[in-house]
Amino acid sequence: MRTRIIFLLALAGTLSAQVSFDRILHADKEPQNWLTYSGSTFSQRYSKLDQITPANVKNLELQWVYQARSLEKFEATALVVDGVLYTVQAPNDVVAIDALTGRVLWIYNYTPARDARPCCGRVNRGLAILGDTLYMGTIDAHLIAVDAKTGVPQWNITVADAAAGYAITHAPLIVKDKVIVGTAGGEYGIRGFIAAYDAKTGKEDWRFYTVPGPGEPGHETWSGDSWKTGGGSIWMTGSYDPQLNLTYWGTGNPGPDWNGDARPGDNLYTDSVVALDPDTGKLKWHYQFSPHDEFDFDAVQVPVLADIQWKGAPRKVIMWANRNGLFYVIDRTTGQFLLGKPFVDVNWMNGFDEKGRPMRVPGKVPTPEGTLIKPGNQGGTNWYSPSFSPKTGYFYIPAWVNYDSIYVKQPVEYSEGRIFAGAMPQSPVPMVRGSEINLKKNTEGSGAIRAVDPNTGELRWEFKMADVTDSGILTTASNLLFAGGREGYFFGLDARTGEMLWKASIGGQISSGPMTFSVNGRQYVAVAAGNALYTFALRQ
């Protein structure tokens, strides 16, 4: 009897164990959970769960649906911790759900300030968890800690001034005892930054400005006061390498977006990946993908870390499919450029110099008459999470192909809190929301999942879609790939070949990254589409 009581207590303890940073670092040891935005601090969006296989995926069926009380886009990737799923109902309500049944356990409703004005949707992409506390950035640029058991807020701090255009839409990153977030607002002339906050108190530990101020290295790449409104948003969650003790973040466009006349120079550290010491916020290295950008080519992607065989030797790399249409491999210890290759049609550059700087094509700049640029303004890809499968060795990109925009240069003046961008480029493809009706020809922009070999940048296979895609990608140890698109299909492909194995029409545009978890030994796959979260598992 005594033994049985102890056993029960131990079991209960396991079910409600706190999420230590050690658990997050070793998330691959507990694939039944999804403990951080991209599944691990390496951000591969790859799961070791293998119950669902290419052979049985056709037997997937809907298990439960959570219908959000929100008409905003559902962009969040859920976390799952020991049978409880946590997600965000846009813009900023935290919802805890029984992962087995879909029943809601609690909701924390947060009303952002009326000043909040994120440029491209009142959305949120997810949460972070540490201990018993969830962390959410908000569209009015607050960071809020919420009790994971009850939904009661623990602290709420102002990260930046929403009235000046600052916002947070991405999921925070936990590194050790810190919560790291960055600010969006590059379309409003913000000066972007990444900052770390004490997880227990919300006190700011350090701040790294993505646009350096006077006296700081990189400031010379700006002119006059242009740095004050230089943008450099943080749109997506960073990654972390515990061995190197470096955290990696992608930075957004310089401001104003489509007219760089007032900011001659490279405009560091916009459109870059920055490697920071998570203890101090000091810059270790950077690589700039798109110097002096006038096409809104944010490095708005999750940095995907992997230890791969590079030219026959092991190497710690970052893989990056950028909005500018190029796929990159970068040494993540030093920032050395290793490879850059287009994964869609690109006409604004035609090669790299020996340091990995893109060589520009003359005349491919915004003009008063308009200039056609490939890829178009939303990019060859955008914020949609890619995936890397250590099993296949392929990097998977949600791509927009045959897509271009006409960039028209117009004067632009800064006024606090107002759009500071220039003329929005013209394209046949709607930017952030698709239509229920697609009458486009494929030559006017369509979508694809593209599998790329990181060692060469060569395309290994492609799955074509009639419409473009805003969906992230998930891969699993059983060589499955899950993704979707604007058409509302959620599908499973063979990650080795791209063969379509299963699909379900779930109605709404998929603007989120699929994830997977298991409860009581049964594997589930979840994805948000339209205004709802859908979960699938094998028919029993």
Next chain:
Amino acid sequence: MKICLFFLAAGALSAQHSYTPSDVQDGGRLFRSNCVECHGVDGNLVPGIDLAHGKFKRASTDDELINIIRSGIPGTPMPPGNYTEFQAGTIVAYLRSLANVGSGSGIAGDPVRGKTLFEGKGGCLSCHRVGSNGSRVGPDLSSIGTQRSPAMVEKSILEPDAEILPQNRFYRVVTKDGQTVTGRLLNRDTFTVQLLDSKERIRSFVLADLRDDGFVDKSPMPSYANKLTSQEVADVVAYLGTLKGIANK
């Protein structure tokens, strides 16, 4: 009193500001770049608002519109736009121009004669529909007078291939048993396509079941350049300009 006069004068000056055709063109470019995401190309996507036809909720004068374009409407999805007053004015001028475009030919048309031609010699009802008459295979023209300028309509009659709007595209499929079906495209996705075929039947096809499929490049509509005289074309254009759709009740 002086103050009142000043404001009145300022308003009149702004309203009388003249914009060159190039300014109006720039305004159209600004509108298409920044406004169509919410308002649509024709300016009528937001319920209760039809920008191209002077139907606004909170403004009537040019100055009020310029103010809204620049300052937004708090508490609504209408954001402030970073435009100079002149730039905002060109957008308003463009919107005003949409409702006032004349016929390209300059010939005055007779809508009564045009209706007779449309329904008789022109044979237009064999593809087009007006109200409850005619075919549904081609574009429904019941509201064409509110949707397109006379010049645009005239161009479509004389050069139907010059611009085919996406919603008027035709698509052709060939089934595995060799049957060819052509119709106006209703929708398509990665796995399926939906058409309205020549017999006005809604057809849905699974692409995997087809031998071939693809867009029809040319418009099924013939050019009327050699079928109707210039006067007859002007008459038809004048008639189509009278088609304003069903009145709201």
